[in-house]
Amino acid sequence: MTTQREIAEQLGLPVHPPKVEVFDLVANTNTDPKGHVRTVTHFRHQPFGLYLARPTPGHPTIAALESWLLPALGLRITRWYYHPGHEKDVDFYLDVVDIEPGEHRWRTVDHYLDVVVRDRRAAQVLDIDEFVVAVQAKLLDPETAERAMRRACETVEGLARHRYDLAKWLRDNGIELSWHGQLTEDPALRE
Template sequence: MKADLHPVKAETFDTKAGVNVDPKGFHRAVDVYAVSDFGLYMARGANHPRFGYLESWLLPRLNLRANIFHFRPGAEKDQDFYFDVADISVTGDVWTTRDLYVDLVSLTGTPVDVLDIDELAAATSAGFISAEDAERAIETTLAAVEGITRHGDDAMAWLRSEGAHLTWAESVTLTPAEP
């Protein structure tokens, strides 16, 4: 499989301004930000053609961003959670992520899928990230896969064992897709 070679995707979460600046520089209004002792929760609409709402938890100690994509009818995927392996930093009210290419797809009760290792290798070879960044991405991936597996393929059970008690919206309203 050919890797989709691209520079590191950075994203900003400004809790005071109530915005999320996506990797393409678009400022997205955030419905909810909630800071906890283990991370930052964000919920916002999305005008994406496949999904209309996004919930995310930034988990700096674990180098993970946990996501639920609320898919549009007909675009659903067989997943409960989508994890981005990322460096996460916090400066005052601003949280920043640097995506480290590797993604994990979790469907409770089934083995976790690891995606984009080829992108990690290509980005490292191209100099987009350092060998240290790549090593951290691999260590994070291995720890997450092991933890989820040891907890019966239940990502939320593993995260609770790590002290990260994630909560999610009971219901959301999808934002209309852009034409």
């Protein structure tokens, strides 16, 4: 399978095309943007979104992840679990995405912009430079680019209004997320 980087290089682009991921609820897999199929240990569907937990085998710094796909907000909210010595001062990582829910399969298309949240302390938009290059390279049409930028701005504004308390902001949007809690073992291996 051709990777996003290979596609960008073939097209002579300084940035990869939008990253696409597939979440197969029947096969319990997550196909990442590079085409690698990863086993998902836990999917949970709620009216507002889809939860998943999986290990990240072979990753040098990240042991596992938990994510929520939230179509109404156009966000994928992730908690990373790092290998000892690789921890980062980030509580949540929010990808700005389009989400296509389905009964057996969900799909996301990443729109470059990300928001890192240091819970109850700060939020910061990342990858604006990559977003601008992608727009200039026409990898995002104007409508999609505007939607992505609006989502990122509304997210940061909402978080700021709630003093960067992600759970409180989400509750005000009718969303109550549940996580496995503080890491005592790989969350993707627990039920």
